Each structure stands twice: as structure tokens, then as C-alpha cells.
Amino acid sequence: MAAYLDTGRKTLIDAGLVQVQARDKAGRVFPVELSLSIAQSDAGEVLVSYIRDISTRVAIQRDLVAARDRALAGEQAKAELLALMSHEMRTPLNGLIGSLDLLRDSGLSDAQQQLVEGMERSGHVLLEQVNAVLDTAREDAGGSRLTLGRLDLSALMQEVA
Known part of the structure; x- marks a missing residue:
């Protein structure tokens, strides 16, 4: 938020997206992709955020790396x-x-x-x-x-x- 207030940037995370670990209700830790940005609405500025579960994508990438290593x-x-x-x-x-x-x-x-x-x-x-x-x-x-x-x-x- 400080970066937005200081510079007026529309994204609050440098790359726009960041991968972090999240925890569900059962306590399971899993990878997510997080985005935070500021948007204009009739009521003024609003914080827009989304979190996407990327467990499947991370597992596929891990499997591809393992397959490549086995092939090499x-x-x-x-x-x-x-x-x-x-x-x-x-x-x-x-x-x-x-x-x-x-x-x-x-x-x-x-x-x-x-x-x-x-x-x-x-x-x-x-x-x-x-x-x-x-x-x-x-x-x-x-x-x-x-x-x-x-x-x-x-x-x-x-x-x-």
C-alpha cells in the first residue's frame, strides 16, 4: 500500500502476480498465485485481489522436471x-x-x-x-x-x- 500511496502505481505487487503458500480450513498448505491491484469504481478506489490454487500446475511442473532429469x-x-x-x-x-x-x-x-x-x-x-x-x-x-x-x-x- 505504501508503494501505491507514494507513487500511484496500480499494482501493489511488483510483478503483478506472486506465488505464496496458503493454508485451507483443514490446515493443508498449498501453493497459490496472488494478485493485488487498485481499480477505480463509482465509490472511488477499491482493492482488487484474487487468489488462485496452482497446486495442479506446480505438480505438473515438478513432474516435468523429474521426467527431464530421468531422460537426461x-x-x-x-x-x-x-x-x-x-x-x-x-x-x-x-x-x-x-x-x-x-x-x-x-x-x-x-x-x-x-x-x-x-x-x-x-x-x-x-x-x-x-x-x-x-x-x-x-x-x-x-x-x-x-x-x-x-x-x-x-x-x-x-x-x-
Whole structure:
């Protein structure tokens, strides 16, 4: 009231609305939105006020925040799992492919050579799939995506030297 009397402002609360706690007849405390302002009437100035129960809105906002927090935690867990699994899968897979490459060059019979080549192809396909999952996870996390391209190593070395 002092602000109104001093300045003549029409709202008595700075923002026009304020959230406060109220208590009902049963003693239950609940959130309300309160507005106070001055209006002109035929009888002069009158205090206009309303109080609105915002329990439902506050509960919905709380539920939305909780759902967002759960979703963010789930995304973080997914990213951590993908990073761990891709490493745990890629390392032994590269070892397997390298061992098959060595085995292929060890003087195998034609039948054995065909089996090793088939295993190598399967290993490379599986490695591409693991890399695709890792690239997708990196993209989802906002990271950069790696792209394959040709590199002229001798030109690069001359440029650096």
C-alpha cells in the first residue's frame, strides 16, 4: 500500500502476480498465485485481489522436471554404455582380424585360405557395424563424426617440413 500511496502505481505487487503458500480450513498448505491491484469504481478506489490454487500446475511442473532429469540420466547411461561396449568389442575384434591376416599369410591350403578369408570378411563387416554404432552415439552426444578420405602422405610431409 505504501508503494501505491507514494507513487500511484496500480499494482501493489511488483510483478503483478506472486506465488505464496496458503493454508485451507483443514490446515493443508498449498501453493497459490496472488494478485493485488487498485481499480477505480463509482465509490472511488477499491482493492482488487484474487487468489488462485496452482497446486495442479506446480505438480505438473515438478513432474516435468523429474521426467527431464530421468531422460537426461538415461541418455548419459546410454552414452557411457556405448562407449564402454564399443571399446570392449572393437579391441578384441581388431586383434582377431590382425591374427587372421597373419594366419592367411602362413602357407595354408586353399580350403583353409578360403575359410580364413571368409572369417576376415565377417570380422571387417562386424567392425564396420561397431564403428557405425560408435559414430551414431558420438553424433547423438554432439561430437564430430569421423569421415574416411584419401591422404597424400608425401605431400603432407613436404608441407610440414
